[in-house]
Amino acid sequence: MIRIIFTYLTLVLYIGAMYYLSGGIGVAYYLGSVFVYFFIFYAIYLLVKKIRIQGAIPAREFLDLFLYRIHLIIFIVVAILGVFSVYQNEISPAKTPQYTLQNGKKTVVFQTMSHIATEDFYDQVQAMITGKKAEWYVLFYEGVRPGSKESSEAFNRAIGFSFDADTYKYMSQLYGAVHQNNDDFLGIGTTPDYNVDLDMDQIMQYYADAQVAYNISDSWSTDMLPVDISKDVMEALSSVNERQLQVLVYINRAVLNAIIKNDSVRSFIADNIGNERLFDVILNQRNDVVARQIQGSEDSQIIVLYGLLHFEGILKLLSSFDQNWQITKTVDLYPLKD
Numbered sequence: 001m002i003r004i005i006f007t008y009l010t011l012v013l014y015i016g017a018m019y020y021l022s023g024g025i026g027v028a029y030y031l032g033s034v035f036v037y038f039f040i041f042y043a044i045y046l047l048v049k050k051i052r053i054q055g056a057i058p059a060r061e062f063l064d065l066f067l068y069r070i071h072l073i074i075f076i077v078v079a080i081l082g083v084f085s086v087y088q089n090e091i092s093p094a095k096t097p098q099y100t101l102q103n104g105k106k107t108v109v110f111q112t113m114s115h116i117a118t119e120d121f122y123d124q125v126q127a128m129i130t131g132k133k134a135e136w137y138v139l140f141y142e143g144v145r146p147g148s149k150e151s152s153e154a155f156n157r158a159i160g161f162s163f164d165a166d167t168y169k170y171m172s173q174l175y176g177a178v179h180q181n182n183d184d185f186l187g188i189g190t191t192p193d194y195n196v197d198l199d200m201d202q203i204m205q206y207y208a209d210a211q212v213a214y215n216i217s218d219s220w221s222t223d224m225l226p227v228d229i230s231k232d233v234m235e236a237l238s239s240v241n242e243r244q245l246q247v248l249v250y251i252n253r254a255v256l257n258a259i260i261k262n263d264s265v266r267s268f269i270a271d272n273i274g275n276e277r278l279f280d281v282i283l284n285q286r287n288d289v290v291a292r293q294i295q296g297s298e299d300s301q302i303i304v305l306y307g308l309l310h311f312e313g314i315l316k317l318l319s320s321f322d323q324n325w326q327i328t329k330t331v332d333l334y335p336l337k338d
Contacts, residue, residue, distance in 0.1 A: 085254035094260035100329035112308040117335035133189030147200025161227040176249035291317035
């Protein structure tokens with residue numbers, strides 16, 4: 001009896017959820033899919049019983065058992081996904097800390113960044129810059145400078161997708177957020193802003209040098225067209241309604257929060273999904289540029305805006321230049337917390 005109550009209670013709940021998300025078409029699709037699979041599995045069941053020369057239970061009894069098991073599986077999956085999403089988004093969202101570094105001569109306020117975040121996060125960063133600029137800090141900021149058309153095309157082939165100024169803009173919509181726009185942080189106060197980074201030609205030259213150094217050829221085919229992420233994202237967004245998008249955004253935020261927090265997950269993605277050699281250039285060569293600029297700068301008070309992945313490498317390089325560098329203060333900011 002408990003099993004029957006659970007089965008038909010969850011059936012009503014699932015139908016209600018489908019109607020809320022997709023209307024009558026969603027309900028029809030759900031019920032249609034359930035009964036199509038029922039007939040397939042019942043046919044397989046009858047065939048197996050016939051081969052084994054065993055008696056089969058009636059279709060109605062099999063339907064009750066089938067619905068129970070299907071709904072139990074859906075219930076478990078939804079429960080796990082729901083708990084995961086609530087935990088990541090509400091209980092333990094990712095942090096992008098703001099570190100204060102000092103070596104006795106210089107003070108660096110290093111704001112680790114997420115290229116996709118809420119407007120509130122970027123407003124907090126802007127407010128911090130405004131306050132520090134009033135204290136005569138200069139700003140070092142991240143931003144790969146353009147290179148030749150050939151370098152940009154080679155980069156896209158190597159990384160496997162088309163990457164341009166609008167990539168983060170379109171991707172941010174999948175998270176109900178906005179993309180990082182450096183223009184929001186520049187021109188504040190009277191102290192200068194410095195773009196401390198490489199250009200695309202330099203990145204691809206370092207990449208080519210790495211290929212030669214390791215005596216390997218580019219495993220990414222030059223004939224393979226890179227994936228157009230912006231196009232794919234826009235097609236995905238156009239295929240869902242507002243309610244479906246809200247659910248998608250909540251789940252996507254949970255996944256991104258989990259990735260941002262977990263070093264091992266980020267390392268796995270970089271080592272096994274991306275182009276490892278190119279990622280090494282994007283991360284470590286640029287870390288070297290930033291660390292050397294901080295160490296060699298005549299400015300004693302510096303704000304640094306750079307991606308979260310860069311902080312540990314930059315701090316390690318700074319410590320190799322001067323063992324007196326240490327973290328003296330940490331303030332946690334939350335890029336994907338409303």
